[in-house]
Amino acid sequence: MHRFVAVLLWTVCIVAWALPVAAFPADERPLNIVLIGWDGARRDRVRECLERNQLPNLKRLSSEGRLVAIDILRTTDTKSGWAQILTGYSPEITGVFSNSRYRSIPKGYTVFERLESHFGPEGIVTIAAIAKKDNLGAGPGEPYFHAKGAMDLFVNGLGTSARVVEAALEQIRKNRWKRFFLFVHFAETDYAGHRHGEDSKAYSEALGAADEATGRIIGELRNLGLYEKTLVYVTADHGFDVGRTSHDDAPFVFLATNDRAVMRRGERSDIAPTILHRFGVDTGIIRPPITGQALTEPFASPLR
Secondary structure (H helix, E strand, O other): OHHHHHHHHHHHHHHHHHEEEEOOOOOOOOEEEEEEEEOOHHHHHHHHHHHOOOOHHHHHHHHEEEEEEEEEEOOOHHHHHHHHHHHHOOHHHHHHOOOOOOOOOOOOOOOHHHHHHHHHOOOOEEEEEEEOOOHOOOOOOOOOOHHHHOOOOEEEEOOOHHHHHHHHHHHHHHOOOOOOOOOEEOOOHHHHHHHHOOOOOHHHHHHHHHHHHHHHHHHHHHHHOOOOHEEEEEOOHHHHHHHHOOOOOOEEEEEOEEEEOOOEEEEEHHHHHHHHHOOOOHHHOOOOOOOOOOOOOOOOOOOO
């Protein structure tokens, strides 16, 4: 009898996990937002892996919301890429033009600082768990020098996705009763591309590993009952040159999300204003004006 009950409960759990989760309402504000970065993930390879069912977590996430193209109009490298994604500004404003030409992003310009200012220090927890160190640095003169001091936690140089995931899960559990914005950065895809090329088996396997790591984070949000009030965005800073180990001209990436309010494709600088807009921040009053535009609103041509 006890064995029958145990089997029945296990079956119920499996069925419940397999059932589709109700999509996040497009007109509802989230309590939390998680931004996950797959460093160096080329759009076409991601789509191919999705078609082969090798990225089940990304597929499920986007089936609940959207999968849109993100194109890059500027330098396709890590420093400039994440600076645009995490501020919404062009390099002329942040001063981060490339991996070799950069400065500290001006104080208050990152999405972390904007959210701290909007909600107040006690109103939100801002966290970054980052694989790389040099290109997402926070020392004097490095891009996130000012942002780190305003955040609840900024940790970089974690290296492997396993260490990044553990840091992220620890913070999710610790702050489960609070509002939080969490940035998670995985680097294995970029490493595999540089070592083996974007058309290699190792590169596709690295995409699969990033998907698995992403699934662990989403799984924890589900386990804690947070997923239904959390928006998740997965994106990349740059792609890779076709068939090569470089990303000199690699402007094609993506955004996958459970956010049904996302309505269009865009650029890297559109991601920060999307996050701010979904959190209820009036981006129209921000000065200097943000370069990007929220993907949850129709594109409006900038004034010339």
